[in-house]
Amino acid sequence: MKKITIIGGSGTVGDILFERLQNNYDVLVLDKNIKNNTSTHRYVDATDFKQLASEMPKDTDVIINLLRIDTAHAIEPEEVFDQMTDVFFKATYYIMLIATKYKIPKVIFASSNHVTDYYEENGHSKLEREITTKDYPYPKGLYGVLKIASEQAGFIFSLHSDLSIINIRIGSVPEKNEEDALKHDDRLTRTLLSREDLVEFFSAAIEAKVKFGTYYGVSNNNNKPWDISNAIEDLGYAPKRIHAETHPTYDNTL
Structure with a gap:
């Protein structure tokens, strides 16, 4: 069974992944918000290189980097x-350094659709076609700039080491019930990455x-702004939520 270490895994995405991935993998969550260590959840400040290195299991097969903080302004x-x-x-750089040091094969980086949010407005692409990972990154804020920088740092590691890097530019993952969220957020009908997907x-x-690869993480929604064809081809991504607007029987069981 592969061992997965999720760093920054105490948020919405981390909770979903931990709950479901542990059915098939041995999953450990490392996060600064964990107060009481358990066999599956341990405290770590990922900005402290020595602490992160000491807490990272050397037999990890895949690291998932979900680190985040709240940000409100472009500047x-x-x-x-x-x-x-x-x-x-x-x-993020520390994580890849440690992965290289311990010969951990792969890091999956939770990037963001905000790296190209200049091309998108209210969940609609302004390019008259879906936005692809080949489009030059144009973020509208510092958050997107730093995500791009981390994606490119990953490319350097993939180029000069044995480390595999996969960047996922995540769409919208609601904290609460998806069906309720979809009723109150028009943009979400296009940008949703369902829990199942x-x-x-x-x-x-x-x-x-x-x-090395960079992909948009979004369900196959009607009029979605981002292209997922390379994720389907390279990764074998098979979205379960397909065109929800025309399939009202979609079962949101997660």
């Missing part, structure tokens, strides 16, 4: 910039034989 003040850089770039996407990434 942030100095103290927020420093915090964001520590979490979104420095810690979230698990399917990361499971496909865990098993894929890809040295």
Whole structure:
């Protein structure tokens, strides 16, 4: 059974992945918000290189990097910039350094659709076609800039080491019930990554034989703004939620 270490796994996405991935994998969550260590959840400050290195199991097969902090503005003040850089770039670099040191084969990085959000408005592509990972990144804020930087740092590691890097530019994953969220958020009908497809996407990434790749993580929604064809071809991603607007019997069981 493969061993998966999720870093920053105490949020919505981390909770979903932990709950479902443990059916097929040995999963450990490392996060700064964990107060009481257990066999499956341990405290770690990923911005502390020595602490992260000491807590990272050396027999990990795949690291999933879900690190995040809340950010509200396109241009942030100095103290927020420093915090964001520590979490979104420095810690990401630390994770890949440690993976290389311990010969951990793969890192899956939770990037964001915000790396190209200049091309998107209210869940609609402004390019008159779906946005692809080949389109030049144009973010509208610091958050997207740091995600791009981390994606490119991953490319360097894939180029100069044996490390496999998969970047997933995640769409929208609601914290609460999807059906209720879809009723109140028009954009979400196009940008949703359903819980079922979230698990399917990361499971496909865990098993894929890809040295380096960047993909949009979104369900196969009607009028979605992002292209998922390379994820289907490279990773074997098979979205379960297909055109929900024309399939009202979609079963949201997660």
